[in-house]
Amino acid sequence: DIQMTQSPSLLSASVGDRVTINCKASQNINKYLNWYQQKLGEAPKLLIYNTNNLQTGIPSRFSGSGSGTDYTLTISSLQPEDFGTYFCFQHNSWPDTFGAGTKLELK
Amino acid sequence: QVQLQQSGAELVKPGTSVKLSCKASGYTFTSNHMNWIKQTTGQGLEWIGIINPGSGGTSYNVKFKGKATLTVDKSSSTAFMQLSSLTPEDSAVYYCARNMGPDYWGQGVMVTVSS
Numbered sequence: 001d002i003q004m005t006q007s008p009s010l011l012s013a014s015v016g017d018r019v020t021i022n023c024k025a026s027q028n029i030n031k032y033l034n035w036y037q038q039k040l041g042e043a044p045k046l047l048i049y050n051t052n053n054l055q056t057g058i059p060s061r062f063s064g065s066g067s068g069t070d071y072t073l074t075i076s077s078l079q080p081e082d083f084g085t086y087f088c089f090q091h092n093s094w095p096d097t098f099g100a101g102t103k104l105e106l107k
Numbered sequence: 108q109v110q111l112q113q114s115g116a117e118l119v120k121p122g123t124s125v126k127l128s129c130k131a132s133g134y135t136f137t138s139n140h141m142n143w144i145k146q147t148t149g150q151g152l153e154w155i156g157i158i159n160p161g162s163g164g165t166s167y168n169v170k171f172k173g174k175a176t177l178t179v180d181k182s183s184s185t186a187f188m189q190l191s192s193l194t195p196e197d198s199a200v201y202y203c204a205r206n207m208g209p210d211y212w213g214q215g216v217m218v219t220v221s222s
Contacts, residue, residue, distance in 0.1 A: 032208065034208050034209075042214075043202055043204075043212035043213065043214055043215050044152070044202075044212055045212075046209065046210050046211075049208055049210070050208065055210065087151075087152060089152075089208070089209075091207055091208040094157075094166050094168070095154050095168035095169070095170075096142075096154040097154065098151060098152040098153070098154070100151050101151060101152075
């Protein structure tokens with residue numbers, strides 16, 4: 001199975017900050033990397049698919065980059081509604097696997 | 108709009124089975140794969156498997172083979188997951204989610220296994 005190592009596990013930031021979350025795969029995942037946001041009691045919501053494609057309806061302050069084994073989610077200017085937990089997810093090869101999550105909290 | 112409506116919470120006894128449902132609407136059911144995903148506090152998010160509603164073809168995470176069985180009813184645009192021989196370790200929130208590289212998710216269903 002492909003292991004997804006996500007960092008940091010906890011991120012404290014302020015409104016307006018630029019934040020980055022990283023995900024490292026144990027092998028090349030050919031850019032089949034998605035990013036999800038989850039708020040307490042809700043299902044995950046797709047933000048970015050296949051490394052750098054913004055899902056419909058997601059604000060442009062979210063962006064993704066990467067290749068091979070290393071991927072990054074960037075939020076250019078943090079908004080109050082952005083706090084929650086973020087997960088990376090690879091769907092290059094079965095079984096699909098998730099990162100352990102990054103909890104983004106208000107500093 | 109795409110919607111995935113999952114069945115309600117379940118409280119079940121160890122050793123029994125449970126069948127969860129996920130009714131799809133707002134798109135052509137047979138045109139998109141359906142995933143099932145488990146979420147617990149301890150293990151995080153785990154991909155259980157995927158089914159092609161058009162063909163019925165499935166792929167399972169080895170960890171869940173023998174535990175989960177995925178099926179569909181095309182006439183009602185509903186996907187199902189049966190979980191068998193339940194133990195407390197199967198207590199979790201289970202999601203259905205559309206597409207390879209899931210885009211739309213159901214609201215989740217909490218399954219509690221307890222005597």
